[in-house]
Amino acid sequence: MATQERTYVLGGETRRRGLFAASGRQITVGVGFVGVWMLALLETRSVVVLLVGLAAGMAGAALMRRRTAMGESWMGKAWDGAAFRATHRHGAPDFVPGEALPPEVGEVRMLAYAPPSAPSAPMALVHHRDHKRRSWATGHLTAVFEIQGSGDGILPMRQVNTSGLLFERLLGGLASAEIPVDQLDVATRILPVHPNAYRAQMDALVVPGTPAKLARSMRELSAAAAGNTEEYRSYCTVRIPVAQLVASISGTADLERVAEETFEVIGEVVRRVDGAGYRLRTVLGPRRLGALIRHLHDPDVGIDNQEGIATVADGWGYTRWADPHHVRIEGAARDWYHAVAHVPRDAWPAQPVNARWMEHLVTRVNPATIRTVVSQFRLVPKARARDLARIGMTYDVATATTERKRGQVSTGETEASMSASRRVLQDLLRPVVGGVLPAVRVMISAPEDPNLLTAARRRVTSAAEDGGLTRLAWQDNRHHKAMLTALPMARGVRE
């Protein structure tokens, strides 16, 4: 009997569930605005106030529309453009090394912890401040480890299904377990094999006395290999809420104790990741993490090259120039252009996909393009996930009922959204399944010429479309900020 393919459905949810498809803060602001406007109207009885209020209300609604991810409104774009112009002086860099970190990084503390068993191999910890509450105590810690990755080659369906199931269980287990982890990011870096590294390796292999013709051929082979092949490195970033971590510590939660406990938590996550079939390569220390961040800014510098890196903060070592369409980094050898995109809420495919769906962005971008593909999983415990799905479904049913009462012809959006909620509720009935707020981001890089970046954008967009994504939202006017979401810092998921 042929093995059935295990499938996944991600699409359906195209808009925010809630009153007017808006967030609580948006509704509060809207209600406040209407209240003030009404009072002003009653007080002044002025046509001007009426018109100004109407105009302001429309502008606000247009902005809100962008915020609800129902599509990029012209107003939203205009706002981004204005904000970009207001915050960037023409001809001045966006970030200069030696200053503090770029503003969007916010307030962070770089820590390192070496366990007694490995005093010479410290683990890098980044403590991110909670900017909403302006508190370090409610912030979060992140740690990064590199994994081997698995599943390439031509696998039988059974094996593809199994690896998919194990990954689901990894996420479900983390969401359900009593461990203080609320987000796991899996990032894969794809870049051409470094020509110099390969050439050096090949040169070392060729023995002296090799006939000239053959030696020339070997050199040509190494050049061809460097130009035509890609290498993959995968990293996991674990996000640990400090408050939750501290709550799990008995006794005094000083810095040392917190670091110790974090190490234990990371160990548990590594064990689970290993159980899902992804072998640990290394837990990143401050220098290695700094080198990774530097490499993401300047791909000419090797991902493992720690020269000149003392702390994680040294990763931001290059002058950066923000442009609406890209970010330019003055690298060690040449300039690099970067752009970032994410998958917006309305772009996810509604059709079932298989466990290797990410192949479209990870392996099927031709010709070779330097890119980082990041999947972020903000984990939601089962009880809260049930509530979210139930509330979502309630809103969808209400919308559908309203449409029916009005006699409106359905666009199918509400039904699709309802099926997404129903699917989540059904999934949550099974063991080791939790809720998740997933985000997918792609950062692409091209050297020297921004036109190369434009071509790379087209290639990646095309690959995404092949995978069934209706579009990628390129973060124009915000690439300098969006770059942060592609770094191993578990940032950028809005709850």
Next chain:
Amino acid sequence: MTTTAVPQQSNGAGPVPEQAARPGRHRRPWQRGRDATRQQGTEPSPPTGPGQDQQQEWEPTAHRKRRRWLSYEADTETIFTSTRQAGALNTAIVSTHPPLAGPIMGIDVHTGQPVSTDPHLLYDQKRITSPNVVVLGDISSGKSSLVKTQYCVRPVAMGRQVAVFDRKDQQGRGEYARAAEVCEVPVIRFARGSNGTAINLLDPRISATSLDDAGEDRVGQDRLLLMVAEHAHGRLSSTEHYALRAAHQAALLRAGEAGRVATLHDVLDCLLDPLASAIPREHLAGSGMVTVETVTGWGLQLALDLDRFIRGDLSGLIDRETDETLNLDAPLLVFDTSALPEESPALALIMALVASFLTAVWAHKPGQRIIVLEEGYHTTRLQSSGTTSVASILRSLAKRGRGIGLSFVTVLHHISDIPPGSDAMSLVREADIVHIYQQSRADDAEQAMAQFRLPPSLFDTLGSLAQGCHILKIGTEAPRQVRHLRTTMEKKMTDTDGAMRTGAGREGAV
């Protein structure tokens, strides 16, 4: 806890250490020069006097303030789903490539990863347990190109020693002649008569017996001799076997006394004219039960068949002393057997003999070697029940190959070329590096899939692989589709279609 590093960097206020820096508070002069900004860990120098370099302030306070106010993070709203559905978003679906095992062989069609298949380095990386290689594929699918490059000239550049049995005649010379040219070595041509190279089956570098000091099986002169005798005569009876063994010992003794190396002709002579010591036991000789004539009778039929065989099929190939001009230290040894008749048993025997000879010679020198058996199905031709087959000799060599850094590369068209249960099938089964090129016939594809446990989804792929593309299986790793990569020189070297093109006569030089 041994170490807890203190917070090292902050981007703002809070319970942070003394190094904490609030954005914009300590403005530095903006240094445009790349070198200055790239000195890791060194802070740019502060202004030396009031008002100095005011024009170079890298960002005015107003902009920075606005930026702080307007700098909401690039947070994005996402969908909400279950971990069951989010399982499709795993990006770690390609394993980080282990260090390259030698020169790149090709590119993984699906991932773009470089693929290298040097058997010795793969063995060193513990990705395989047997260094032997099998290459399968239809005619003109690209398997010869792979072998000539990846298992012939590239290993030579890496200091490996390679021996190839070149079978195909290509416009008057073997198809590996170009590879020999590239490596600047002569071709060793085998031809019947006296104008070809000879390798003596009784060369003293090959051990006389097939048991080593540890009592383990190896390929010695006795086993090779038995193989030749069985192919000349058929399965030997116990008396014939005894007569041959006695003749072998006598031949070595006689030649030794004469101060020369024994050859097959000495064995023949000793079969026809055995020594008195050839009688199995003294009491048998004393009682007259077994005489020298009796022993002669035991080996007479065998001797006549062997004589016919040596003077016929094997004439001048293995019955003379090994050519002294044979340079066994050459990086590439191309044994051109294209002049031997296709149906001649000599072809397979030469393969077994030369392989045994080389392994015997190499056993005394450290190094890493590869033996390429082109048209490997020849090894199965000479096999009848109960006889010593060529394939069994090669299998024994392959099994012991690891001890002398030897890897066998067997090239076949289809699995069906080899009878099931034959020793040659063991060569295929025990290979840990398998390249499968196009198998256009469904039954061939099915056999290959069953033999190497390939996923069913590959059935159609095997039938439609483009030239140069193949399925590669390394050890227990998942199979992958690979496109073979060649350089300009290698393309010329592996071009076997010259004769089909106009102006073919003008081609040839690499």
